[in-house]
Amino acid sequence: MERMAPTVDRGRCNDCGRCVPVCPAGVLRMTPEGLRTVSAGCLACGHCVAVCPREALAIPGLDFAREFETVPMNPRWVPHGKTDPDTVLALMASRRSCRNFLDRPVSGAVIRDLIRAATLAPSGTNSQGWTFTVLPDRAAVLAFGQRCLAFFERLVRLSDQVWIREGLRLLGRPELADFHRDYAATVREGIDRFRRQGEDLLFWGAPAAIAIGSLPGATTPREDALLAAQNLLLAAHAVGLGTCLIGFAVEALRHDRSLVRALGCRDGERIHAVIAVGWPGPAERYRRFPGRFRPPIRTRRARDVTAS
Ligand SMILES: Cc1cc2nc3c(=O)[nH]c(=O)nc-3n(C[C@H](O)[C@H](O)[C@H](O)COP(=O)(O)O)c2cc1C
Structure with a gap:
């Protein structure tokens, strides 16, 4: 899949920086000149687009608006x-x-x-x-x-x-x-x-x-x-x-x-x-949930992890 970096609409972006901590790849950075993107490493996850309150970011090709055909979904x-x-x-x-x-x-x-x-x-x-x-x-x-x-x-x-x-x-x-x-x-x-x-x-x-x-x-x-x-x-x-x-x-x-x-x-x-x-x-x-067996669950504290 062809991936592109997010684009920033400078007219909308107010450099609030909310997109920076949700980007898993560190593609977005706040600089003294404001928000900047570097394309390398963008996963096209769309977190930046989803978090932006001003709809200033976009990732070309991401299908945000497509709705379900047979059921409503907001x-x-x-x-x-x-x-x-x-x-x-x-x-x-x-x-x-x-x-x-x-x-x-x-x-x-x-x-x-x-x-x-x-x-x-x-x-x-x-x-x-x-x-x-x-x-x-x-x-x-x-x-x-x-x-x-x-x-x-x-x-x-x-x-x-x-x-x-x-x-x-x-x-x-x-x-x-x-x-x-x-x-x-x-x-x-x-x-x-x-x-x-x-x-x-x-x-x-x-x-x-x-x-x-x-x-x-x-x-x-x-x-x-x-x-x-x-x-x-x-x-x-x-x-x-x-x-x-x-x-x-x-x-x-x-x-x-x-x-x-x-x-x-x-x-x-x-x-x-x-x-x-x-x-x-x-x-x-069916009338009820049939139940499940209890799975093994273990908890390992830091000392257990470091000791083994
Ligand atoms: C990886 C996987 C493969 C399965 N293959 C079959 C299958 O070939 N035929 C079948 O009738 N059920 C199959 N099942 C369904 C399981 O038997 C079923 O999930 C399990 O008995 C628990 O019942 P539930 O799905 O109603 O909770 C499969 C389930 C999984 C997770």
Whole structure:
């Protein structure tokens, strides 16, 4: 992405300096002559633009005003502590992986809004090096799902060969043996049920899917894609859509480049998340938050850190 330094409208800027401490790259400086920019290192994060009370700063190419197509959004800033935590936490707690979708299409405008929400996520050095590939209807999801299933059929057959999986393990490549132990039976059953009854245990009958990938050169590609994915899941829940991350599809894409090409990805592009999207069916009516296990949390004081 072509990046440019912020431009300062000298007629508007009153050299208040508020933009200086929020610039992560030290691109803006107060000098005896007033505010000055040096272009090197600008991340195009837009903090300077967002903090300026006089709209004196701009970053060419940054899409500030674009609104959502299907839902209202006031592009104001919500100050720290000035939102309703109950709503935010309830949204996070209420999102569930959806495995029962209605046979009802999701419009392109809704999908574009979900992607827009996804791109509100942070990204390493603000690289925004993510890509979104949309499977817009059931036929596309099914076609891609069938190619994933064909991959897993080959994998199951391969992992059934004791000498191959054990040979690989002896060579320090235990992945095939691990797959055989942990997943082969479930995958075989899934393939069987799809072939015999047309049951879709991969995409759960979803009428659309979105793959989130990264362009070559992104600083933290996987993290960026997964953070964008979480935004998308929450936004989807808020607008009434169900979602499910499909790790099996990501795994297939990781091992079979022809699947990556089937998604139209360019050389060096990688897919980190595949998300089934659709309107939730009547089975998806939950009554309460199911809870989570307590995670290990440790606190390390300065003396602990320095002593070890
Ligand atoms: C990286 C990742 C991959 C996942 N892959 C699948 C998948 O292939 N199929 C599926 O049905 N669910 C998948 N899930 C959904 C999890 O099973 C689900 O998040 C978990 O059971 C907790 O349920 P919840 O999402 O409703 O809170 C995946 C979740 C994550 C985070």
